[in-house]
Amino acid sequence: MEALWKQASRLKEQVARQGVFKQFGYGNSDNSFADESEVKLHQRLEKLYLSTRAAKHFQRDIVRGVEGYIVTGSKQVEIGNKLSDDSKKYGVENTCTSGDTLSKAATYFGKARSLIEKERGNMLKAFGTQVAEPLRAMVMGAPLEDARHLAQRYDRMRQEAEAQVVEVSRRQNRVRESPGNGDMISKLEAAEYKLEELKSSMVGLGKEAIAAMSAVEAQQQRLTLQRLIALVEAERAYHQRVLEILDQLEEVMVSERQKIEAPPTPVAENYMPPPPPSYDEVNGVFASTSVNETIQSVDFFLGEALDSFKAESEFELTLSAGDIVIVRKISSNGWAEGECKGKAGWFPHAYIERRERVLASKGAMSSCRAFGWHPSFQSNAHMDGEEQAGWRRTDREESQRSAVQQR
Numbered sequence: 464m465e466a467l468w469k470q471a472s473r474l475k476e477q478v479a480r481q482g483v484f485k486q487f488g489y490g491n492s493d494n495s496f497a498d499e500s501e502v503k504l505h506q507r508l509e510k511l512y513l514s515t516r517a518a519k520h521f522q523r524d525i526v527r528g529v530e531g532y533i534v535t536g537s538k539q540v541e542i543g544n545k546l547s548d549d550s551k552k553y554g555v556e557n558t559c560t561s562g563d564t565l566s567k568a569a570t571y572f573g574k575a576r577s578l579i580e581k582e583r584g585n586m587l588k589a590f591g592t593q594v595a596e597p598l599r600a601m602v603m604g605a606p607l608e609d610a611r612h613l614a615q616r617y618d619r620m621r622q623e624a625e626a627q628v629v630e631v632s633r634r635q636n637r638v639r640e641s642p643g644n645g646d647m648i649s650k651l652e653a654a655e656y657k658l659e660e661l662k663s664s665m666v667g668l669g670k671e672a673i674a675a676m677s678a679v680e681a682q683q684q685r686l687t688l689q690r691l692i693a694l695v696e697a698e699r700a701y702h703q704r705v706l707e708i709l710d711q712l713e714e715v716m717v718s719e720r721q722k723i724e725a726p727p728t729p730v731a732e733n734y735m736p737p738p739p740p741s742y743d744e745v746n747g748v749f750a751s752t753s754v755n756e757t758i759q760s761v762d763f764f765l766g767e768a769l770d771s772f773k774a775e776s777e778f779e780l781t782l783s784a785g786d787i788v789i790v791r792k793i794s795s796n797g798w799a800e801g802e803c804k805g806k807a808g809w810f811p812h813a814y815i816e817r818r819e820r821v822l823a824s825k826g827a828m829s830s831c832r833a834f835g836w837h838p839s840f841q842s843n844a845h846m847d848g849e850e851q852a853g854w855r856r857t858d859r860e861e862s863q864r865s866a867v868q869q870r
Contacts, residue, residue, distance in 0.1 A: 529694070
């Protein structure tokens with residue numbers, strides 16, 4: 464019986480509460496306009512509370528992410544500066560004995576790496592001052608906390624109003640059970656008056672909380688977007704500057720690599736040999752000891768022209784790349800004397816390369832036969848001393864006669 468009595472009392476209070484809810488804002492009554500306004504106000508405040516809370520969490524996530532990026536980036540700056548110092552140290556010491564190309568490249572790399580790490584440091588500084596600090600200040604700022612406190616006060620007042628609704632319903636039941644009791648009627652009137660005051664205060668506080676929360680929401684949206692744009696701009700400027708540095712670095716390093724990979728053979732257009740010996744020096748006119756020492760007769764050998772050479776005087780010999788030359792004399796100033804295609808004269812010794820064997824072409828055959836040298840001979844080392852001396856003497860006389868005729 465007691466359980467049934469408690470259940471009946473509970474149902475009775477619930478019915479009474481629903482009736483009071485309808486009267487004071489939660490149902491269709493004469494006060495329906497105010498009731499709908501209060502419900503909409505409550506729903507609006509709930510949405511604002513959820514929105515500002517989500518934005519606050521997002522701002523906090525951005526701050527944590529940026530701070531982690533700053534910590535990691537600072538470590539990268541430290542590692543990059545160490546690499547820069549090591550590279551510049553190697554470039555200054557230059558321990559290589561065959562050249563300084565790698566040392567120069569290391570110096571360029573070290574300087575570029577130092578500039579890159581400086582740009583990275585500037586970017587991290589911008590992350591801290593333009594992104595993390597403003598967002599952290601807003602997360603912990605007074606406007607948000609004040610607005611949230613207003614919303615919490617509104618919730619507490621709304622709970623008090625709901626409790627007062629229950630109190631009014633209970634008083635109404637007692638008045639119905641004991642009609643004419645003046646004390647109960649006065650208490651009911653006091654409870655209803657208090658409920659009206661709570662409802663009025665709740666509506667005013669709700670509007671104030673909505674205004675504060677709306678202002679905070681707008682500020683959150685605007686400031687967070689601005690900070691994200693600042694984050695993107697700082698990182699974009701960093702990458703653009705780094706790209707410029709890397710382009711310049713690649714250009715100078717590729718240039719240094721080309722110096723290493725360039726072939727060691729001389730380039731004709733850049734090679735400026737000294738002038739060849741004069742005709743008088745070659746033929747002994749006004750000869751002195753120092754002059755005779757500059758001209759060295761050598762065993763005949765075959766040479767192949769590596770590049771073209773155009774004669775600029777009657778004593779010089781024009782060569783084309785691939786020509787086979789019989790070399791007879793070599794001067795200490797870089798010139799050699801020989802014969803090619805039936806013509807004799809001087810040419811830069813660096814333009815030819817010695818060949819032990821050559822293909823039997825018409826040019827090679829004619830050059831060899833012009834001086835009585837069969838092309839199958841690789842050298843005249845098989846001759847005895849008298850034959851070599853006679854050959855050199857005959858060859859020198861023929862060379863002198865040819866030069867006199869040309870003059």
